[in-house]
Amino acid sequence: MELAEIILYTQKQRDNYVKRFEEALAIPSISTFPENRQYMLRMAEWLTAQMTAMGLENVSLMPTPNNPIVYGDWMHAPGKPTVLVYGHYDVQPADPLEEWDSPPFSPSVRGDYIYARGASDMKGQIFAQLMAVEALLGQSGQLPINVKYLIEGDEEVGSPPLENFIRTNKELLSCDAVLNCDSMIHGADAPSIVYALRGLAYFELTVSGPAKDVHSGMFGGIIRNPLNVLCEVLAGMHDAEGRITLPGFYDTVRLLSEDEREVLRQGPYSERYFMDLSGSPGLFGESGYSSMERLGARPALDINGIWGGFQGEGAKTVLPARAGAKFSMRLVADQQLDEVVKQLEAYLETAMPKECRYALSVHSLGPGAIMDRKAAPIQAAAKAMKLVFGKEPFFRREGASVPVVGMMQQQLGVDSLMLGFGLPDDGIHGPNERQSLPLLFKGIETYLHFMNILGS
């Protein structure tokens, strides 16, 4: 059967798709809450039922110390690429419940959107990919490529079992590329492909001075106040040009080529866009770069939390014994995590005055990732998008971190194609999360073209 006919078939299935999608959205698979464990299992079983019925093989729930991982494959396209589809079936908690216009686990279609927790992040994305495979297998009995599935149930709690699972199942998961569906596009009429993600190094610093909280009149001006020191040391991590001052920090940062700068300029990312999206009265970053370049291709260092001294109403004249902060860096190719930790330690060694003490702890270290825009899966995705959206997608780097992409590079030695059909204003992690249904349908068609092109 021709692809065009299969696409027509899926277009006739849209009401059916919505009904089945609603089944998935009705299951409160919130991985954060132990009391929702039964729903985690129900959601995993809903997936395996779909996958088995559509003709995938070796479909199974693979146990982990947390929630089971859903596996399945179809490996009957010899000589064709094998794509490992990554997704997660867990969702964020839905609170504050009172801010939802319809209950988060009672899916509600209003206009072009379906509202429910997990609609965009990411049940919708994995559903679109599965429906494309279902249509191909059901209508033509075969797929143009080999596929494997790894759908985890712990992404929203940081994927604790995932790295070990991949490491111990390298053969089962071996593939030519990962298709990571946990992504989005820029706009309904602005298809985009993410080809780079920043890494994350998250730290906590505490500074201690006097043995206990002391009176600022009795000691103000003669001892190191941990709050003053903390602010000075944190502030010293940037210069006036917005550059990070840790020694050697930029030494290994991969420079943007003129070619890539031109690619990044194609995106519809005006200064106004970022101001509106953040509500910030202005933009600021490392001098010499556009916001899009800063966001994707340049590292950043931000304080994420700070505390110390008196935080109540009114005034208390205290110099606290301790003060602390959490801060994190977004890292880019080719910064190495262990090098960055050393640079931070070296900075603190110099910057921290000797009249106080400090302790640094590492909360998490996750590598960034950059993929070759010319690689076959990315080019296939771009061509598929062109066919479905009627325009070339633009390429972008993503400022956030998706640890699984780095894991796949490290453990399986393969790049990931990030592809998803949610929108930046879908309200993921917030109330009234939604997914555009027209985009969900375009997603199904894009996946059909993508597999077809990659396998041809």
Added chain:
Amino acid sequence: MELAEIILYTQKQRDNYVKRFEEALAIPSISTFPENRQYMLRMAEWLTAQMTAMGLENVSLMPTPNNPIVYGDWMHAPGKPTVLVYGHYDVQPADPLEEWDSPPFSPSVRGDYIYARGASDMKGQIFAQLMAVEALLGQSGQLPINVKYLIEGDEEVGSPPLENFIRTNKELLSCDAVLNCDSMIHGADAPSIVYALRGLAYFELTVSGPAKDVHSGMFGGIIRNPLNVLCEVLAGMHDAEGRITLPGFYDTVRLLSEDEREVLRQGPYSERYFMDLSGSPGLFGESGYSSMERLGARPALDINGIWGGFQGEGAKTVLPARAGAKFSMRLVADQQLDEVVKQLEAYLETAMPKECRYALSVHSLGPGAIMDRKAAPIQAAAKAMKLVFGKEPFFRREGASVPVVGMMQQQLGVDSLMLGFGLPDDGIHGPNERQSLPLLFKGIETYLHFMNILGS
């Protein structure tokens, strides 16, 4: 009767004094707690009963919007100086109760000390002064000087009614000098007199950036993070030499004369002393000054509290919408409060980046005070101490602020003599507060000599 005989009389009264002191200490006159209001009144009435019995006149409870002020006088020494004795009869809360070795309002004598809330701060101080007057009036029928009393019940909650009370009772309170007993000495064998106090200006600063908390991956490196800005702006208030950078901040600071530096060098204030007292691993302050000079004669600026972003366990990749801090300056002669506020505003105007917003609020402004070391009351006190302790007291400036001293200068036009017989390690405001009884008795004798010398 000779003074020597009166002193001998007081020495025979020591057991009696302790018994009566215990009566005062047993009354939980905690001004912080509205439910202790009855005890405030009981304590005020205990004072008026003592004062009336010892022969003071016009003894009365003068109402205020908070607790009544105890007044009394003895004005029968024509041509002699009039001293207004200032004290407070309220005490700090006693919690944490479990850290007390004996109940805070069941006075307990152990060794040289009497343990109870308020023993040192400052029932003991006002009691010593009253017992000296009682002995003189009782044994000789007269005093060598005129005295007035103003004993308030709201010092530990910031003396809200006091300024207005002084302003509206200027004639009643008119005097040549204030004897402020809310003070202490350096050590049991190291008598000292405070002749200067720092002022206090206390501020709160909030910085806001994005409209709501945003994801650090999505905006890290492209917008102003209020936490980064707050730390930079606060850190920028000092240079590397520990000097405050607000424009013009030091312009009016009264310079230390060589003479005064020599006076301050007399005190037993080693670097070790301040390190031990604070428990700080080192000392630091404005370059070019000793710790004692920094503490008393140089202004200081300290952050007293800070908050913003994620303070819980673990990691959250957030750039907060807002962050804030409380900070305060200790001010010295001749800095003007309104000038300092303008200097701060000018600094913020320049230092605060335009890509965020900020708001500054003033919590409190209190002037500092400096007294003439050569003035008769201070010299009389110094001579009295020499007689009782067998050694010259040393003079010191105090780093903390005692707002009533500035009020008395502004409203009554008189300087205060700070005189008290508590010790720095008496544990005021903490558990197991205590007062040395030998020092209490020396206090009584010092007050006897002081009045005698001042009136001669």
